[in-house]
Amino acid sequence: MEDWEKVVNDLRAKHQATGQMSNINLVGNKSGEDISRQMQEDAMREAREKRKTAAIQKLPKRFQATTLDSIRAQGIPKNKSVAQNWQYICQYTDHLAEHLKAGRGIILAGGFGTMKTTLAVAVLRKYIDGGGWGVMVTMASLIDKIYSMRNTDASEAAAYETEIREAKLLVIDDLGAEDNHFAWVLAKVDSIISSRYDNRLATIITTNYSPDDLSQTYGGRLIDRIKSNCFYLPFVGVSERKPLDLSMI
Ligand SMILES: Nc1ncnc2c1ncn2[C@@H]1O[C@H](COP(=O)(O)OP(=O)(O)OP(=O)(O)O)[C@@H](O)[C@H]1O
Ligand SMILES: [Mg+2]
Incomplete structure (x- = not known):
């Protein structure tokens, strides 16, 4: 930057x-x-x-205070896959420098509300707190931004894209939530992830898509790259989001 x-x-x-x-x-x-x-x-x-x-x-407000410590303090859910993946996340962050040097990221995939984004942000925070420069982008807003900037300020769009392509650690939140019915969107996703792969830059991806959905949407070639340099963490089970308590109204 x-x-x-x-x-x-x-x-x-x-x-x-x-x-x-x-x-x-x-x-x-x-x-x-x-x-x-x-x-x-x-x-x-x-x-x-x-x-x-x-x-x-630069993080979304909801996640600005999210750290490994804040997650631990709130309590790890009983959900087996969340608890297991929490352990993996802790192990990954224990060896963060080594993994980032090798360009190894994580893909957190599965049901909504299972703490994928929370855990991804906590890894990013660990990196930022240690002095690193990392960025999080939500897929839908990334595509919106690139599209709207293209029409207004091409150089701003290029700078934004460069930041995403070159961040030492990038969190791509909600892969698949973007409007991926357009060929240019699929090509953009492919080009960003592939260029990071080529440059050994670690990417952490969250998605509600299954491996099959990912392959069908983005093609086997891209998913093959992701699989080879991202640890795959599947999340199953019900949402950890709680409905608002009416006593608060
Ligand atoms: N220890 C904890 N720390 C933080 N959040 C927690 C914790 N335990 C439960 N939660 C709950 O988990 C919920 C879902 O988290 P998150 O937004 O990361 O899910 P997600 O898997 O990314 O969902 P989606 O697929 O819908 O984007 C939060 O709203 C929060 O209430
Ligand atoms: Mg999420």
């Missing part, structure tokens, strides 16, 4: 302009080299925090 060097340089200039250099001098009695290192570390820390806040703000 941002030019890392530029962020650091801007912050360094800001430190100099606000005279923080002399403050550091007074406090630490440090050499010029120590001061410069400290300023650089401060600037890097500040830039990392900014980057993390920006990445979290």
